[in-house]
Amino acid sequence: MALLLSLLFWIGMAFELPIIMQLLAKFKIVSYSRARPLRKWVAPTAFIFAALITPSLDGTLTFLVALPMLILYEIGLIAAWLTDSGGRNYFADLPMVERTYKLTLRLYETTKLGTKWLARRPVVVARDVNRRFKEYCSGWWM
Numbered sequence: 001m002a003l004l005l006s007l008l009f010w011i012g013m014a015f016e017l018p019i020i021m022q023l024l025a026k027f028k029i030v031s032y033s034r035a036r037p038l039r040k041w042v043a044p045t046a047f048i049f050a051a052l053i054t055p056s057l058d059g060t061l062t063f064l065v066a067l068p069m070l071i072l073y074e075i076g077l078i079a080a081w082l083t084d085s086g087g088r089n090y091f092a093d094l095p096m097v098e099r100t101y102k103l104t105l106r107l108y109e110t111t112k113l114g115t116k117w118l119a120r121r122p123v124v125v126a127r128d129v130n131r132r133f134k135e136y137c138s139g140w141w142m
Contacts, residue, residue: 010053014069021076025083032080042073
């Protein structure tokens, strides 16, 4: 049981790598330009770390644990590149970001209005059914 919990803990910590890299770039501790040359050391480090946390000496399990670490490092580099401004914010200057923001805002407003309409709809239908029931059935019902 302790081995399983240890394995889950360390793999979970490895999956936090992109978030940690983005935070380090955001707080200007390690920039994208500084993390990029370390790419040549990531593969051996990932395989050594994977070999330490896997319970067997099987190369397949080590490879299956190391491969996500390599992919997560690349995702972390992309996140650090998007976060690292280098004096200006490249990501926010893109016109696509402004269009996407406006589209998302319009979609939110439309969804909010549709949700309000949908929430009121059963009340309106119940009132309409009640009115029609009184109108058509009052003659022979009462």
